Amino acid sequence: MALMSFSWAAFAQPANDLCANAIAVTAPSTTPGTTVNATTDGAGTCNTSNTAPGVWYTLTPAITGTVQINLCGSPYDTKLSVYTGACAGPLTCVAGNDDFCGLQSQVTISVTAGTTYRILVHGFGSATGTFTLTVGTIVPAVANNDACTGAIALACGQPVTGTTVGATADAVPTCVTGLSTAPGVWYSFAGTGDLVTASLCGSAFDTKIGVFSGTCGALTCVTGNDDFCGLQSQVTFTSVPGTTYFVLVTGFSANAGAFTLSVNCVPPAPGSICTTALPLACGPNVTGSTAGGTVAAGLPFCGTTLTSARGIWYVLPGTGNDFTLSTCNPGTNFDTKLGVFSGSCGALTCVVGNDDDFACGFSIVRSTVSFSTTLGVNYYVFVTGFGTNTGNYELSVQCCAPPLAVCLPNQTIVLDNATPVTIDVDGGSTADCGVESIVQSAVNFDCFDTGANVVTLTVTDVNGLTSSCTTTVTIISTFVATEVGCIGDVNVTLGADCSARITPGMVLTGNNLACAGNVNVTVDGTTSDVISGCGPHTYSVEILEPVGTITEFRNSDWVLTQDLGNGGCAAEFAITTLTPAAIDLSIRYGEEVAAAFTAPYDGIVSFDYDFNGADQFFDFLIIDVNGTELVNQSMAGTGTVNQVLMAGQTALVRIEDDDFCGIPAGSTDVTLTAFSFSSMEQVVAYTCWGNILAEDKTAPDVVCPANTSSITRNYAAQIATGRLEATDPLLNLNNYSCFTDIA
Incomplete structure (x- = not known):
């Protein structure tokens, strides 16, 4: 009885003997089983006859592609058949095989995501036995829209599902974000003039999205996004009627997966995009909220980045005056940014932009810009936020005439002494918004400024706008040296650069030498008054007098x-x-x-x-x-x-x-x-000359000999030769052309 009981358990009917009781398997997987005590199924021929007992399995793939199913290595002569359809019939043959790897079986089939495939394991003739069922990894199918040229047409309001698994990466230009590292698939739609939002929110992987115009061979970025709703992506832009747009769905880094792409189209609200910009003018403050605006992803950098948060557009006609726009007002409740552009909505050029106004008394995270306008030019103003901030704003527009720098006419100043004179060239400069500062490039003049001096006057208004003018101040020195005589021999100490400027007061005796306009000193037969290097030099002096008086x-x-x-x-x-x-x-x-x-x-x-x-x-x-x-x-x-x-x-x-x-x-x-x-006009009335002995009394740069920490002996260096005498030959004096005694 015990033996009979054991034999009954070993050869019991398999649980998956019938199609309706099939065991589900996944890809990839390895599943052991047996056909012993199974019954013969009337599934019909599927590339091979069906005569032996068999058992059933099901495979429902998550992705579309190809998969290999085999019984290789099993210990009996097997057959393998794969069907679709219901167990109650009719079953449709997909593939079947008798002998592939010896007497064992294998099939490779194409599968569609979500379709159930019924796998029948049976034998040759009436053979039964144990087996191992191996389901390989599904190789994703290449989507028809893997390339831009195969883009699938979209319609507003009709979401589509798909996967980027098995697709290839696309060599596309950067479009707000990089889009060329992960597999991607393409869609297209025709612009209607509406405000279009393309969203991947809710998709199953870390996505990116890019929208292009042009042709597949010459794509032009419209907008793009990486993370908008968590790790998923969304863009909003205004479509142009008749323009074809190409949408690339891809992933961050090398990410791929299933997605849902929705495209919604609505008429643009006033101010939400550049082409529906609201009118703006000098006068009362305007209020609004950026929550109903859009992200201007393609805007150029303008003093700050303006492409991450929703914003509202205004158009401000230029009047030739200076404008100051500010959100530094009580009605603003979020971290703002401002951008001002010229040009057209399709080709904007930055004028000025600002993130934080550190002078704002309400909060430094408000924004202020000042700029000069040209009569007849429209300026587009974008009110937006830092990061993804949105909120209420109060925008003020202050219009002022530009500052005007007014200079006095050119002036000629005659100096008859060495006392500097102060010259104010401001001829009544003004600033409509208030003068912040008036700066003159030169104010004080003395006889060393003889000749024409161009003086620039710059007026700055309270908004930081400037205006400049110039006046030429001509200085004529009538300050003359009298009772002049040359000093025959002069000792001069050189500066750190081994040079010195020879002035009249150093080599002459007489009166009014400090700033004499009639004395010309030259050295060493040159036209310069600067000596260089130690040792002897010569100088000469010319005393000039007017042609007539x-x-x-x-x-x-x-x-x-x-x-x-x-x-x-x-x-x-x-x-x-x-x-x-x-x-x-x-x-x-x-x-x-x-x-x-x-x-x-x-x-x-x-x-x-x-x-x-x-x-x-x-x-x-x-x-x-x-x-x-x-x-x-x-x-x-x-x-x-x-x-x-x-x-x-x-x-x-x-x-x-x-x-x-x-x-x-x-x-x-x-x-x-x-x-x-x-x-x-002056002529030379008197000349004299003399000698100069130049010395360098700066302490030399001494390098101690090897293995010593300091100099312990006194050394003498000759001015004439620049050599050390009777000293340690390892002592070096660097970067000096002459020396005095050192202690």
């Missing part, structure tokens, strides 16, 4: 050109005298008198004027032969005027009173006296 004017130097008399005012008069010593032009109220002077050579004419406390409306002018005012001392009191005249140039000197008739009690004459004319 007029200190007493003659009657013939002046020509009286106008004397209007009393100008119709009773009991009033004008007095004009031309004396050998000077010209004295005296007038009273309602008068005008003028005289002309022609310069015999290039020089400077100097005038004293004294209005003697008379009416403030007296004016003193110097006018050249073309009618150009060289000097206009309006409402002047008392002072001196120095004016450069070129050889042959005639200056008309005029005193006029533009006041009413009538002489106040105790009034006096207004007088103008010309007292000198000095030539600017």
Whole structure:
């Protein structure tokens, strides 16, 4: 009885003897089994006859591709048949095999994701036995839309499912994110002018998405995204009617998997995209929310990146004024960014952008930009957020006339001493929004600035916008050295660079040497005043004098050109005298008198004027032969005027009173006296020369001998030779051309 019981258990009917009781297997897998005590199935012939008992298995693949199923290595003569369809029939043969690996069987079949395949293991003739069923790894099928040229057409509102498993990576350009490292598949759709959102949210792997226009052979990036909803991707953009768009679904790094792609199309809301930008102008603040905006993924960098958060667009017509836009207002409640562009919505050019306004009193994570506008040019303003921030904003627009730098006319300053003069060239600069600063490139001038000096004046308004102008300040030095003599031998200590500049005060005796305009020092037969290197040098000095100087004017130097008399005012008069010593032009109220002077050579004419406390409306002018005012001392009191005249140039000197008739009690004459004319041309009047002995008293750079920590002996170095005498030969002096005694 015990033996009979054992035999019954060993040869019991298999649980999967019937098709309806098939055991599910996966790919890949290895499953042992037996056909002993199974029944013969009436499944019909499937590439091989069905005569022996058999058992059933099912395979439902997750992906489409090809898979190998075999019984190789099993210990009896097997057969293998694969069907689709229901067990109740009819079953459809997919593949069958008798002998592949010896007397054992194998098939390779194409499978479709989600389809159930019924596998029958049976034998040759009536053979039964144990076996091992091996299901290999499914090799994914290459999708028809693996290449751009096979893109599958999409329609708005109709999601599609698919997989990138088995696809190949595509060599496409970067489109906001890199898209060429993982397998990808392609879709296409025709633009309608709507706002399009293509989303992979909810897909089963770490995705990326790219949208292109153009052709498969010449793709142009429209937008792209890596992570939008977790590790999945989404893009929003405005489609152009009639344009074909190609959508690439791919993965991060080498990721691949199943996905769901949805495409939704809605008409764009006002301000959500550039082409529906809201109007903006100077005036009251505007408010809104970026939550209803879109991500402008393709925007160029503009002071900051503007491609990660939703935003709202405005269009602001240029007026020629300076604009300041700011979210630094109480109605803003999130971390903002601002970008301003010119051009067109399809080809925007950055003007200015900002992330954080550190001067904002509400919060530094607000944004402010300032820029100059051109009349007739539209400026596109994008209000967005840092990262993916969205929220409410209050945008202010301040419009100001640009700052205007105004410079005084060119000036000529005559220096007759070494004291610097301060020159302010600001002629009334303005800034509509308020002046932040006015900066002048040079303010103080002395005789070392002789000649033309271009001075730049820059005015900056409170928004950081600037304007500049220039004025030329010409410095003429009449400061002359007197009683000059050369010092025969001069000792000079060189600087750290082994050179020294030789100034008049170092080699001359006399007066006014510090800033003399008539002294020219040169060294060693060159045109330079700088010596280089130790040892002996020579210098020479030239003392210059003007070609000529007029200190007493003659009657013939002046020509009286106008004397209007009393100008119709009773009991009033004008007095004009031309004396050998000077010209004295005296007038009273309602008068005008003028005289002309022609310069015999290039020089400077100097005038004293004294209005003697008379009416403030007296004016003193110097006018050249073309009618150009060289000097206009309006409402002047008392002072001196120095004016450069070129050889042959005639200056008309005029005193006029533009006041009413009538002489106040105790009034006096207004007088103008010309007292000198000095030539600017100089000739050598005196020369002298001498010798210079240059020494370097800087401590030498000493390198100690090997195996010593310090110098313990005294050494002497000769200036003439630069060699060490009677010293340790291992002691080196580096980078010096001459030396003094050292201790």
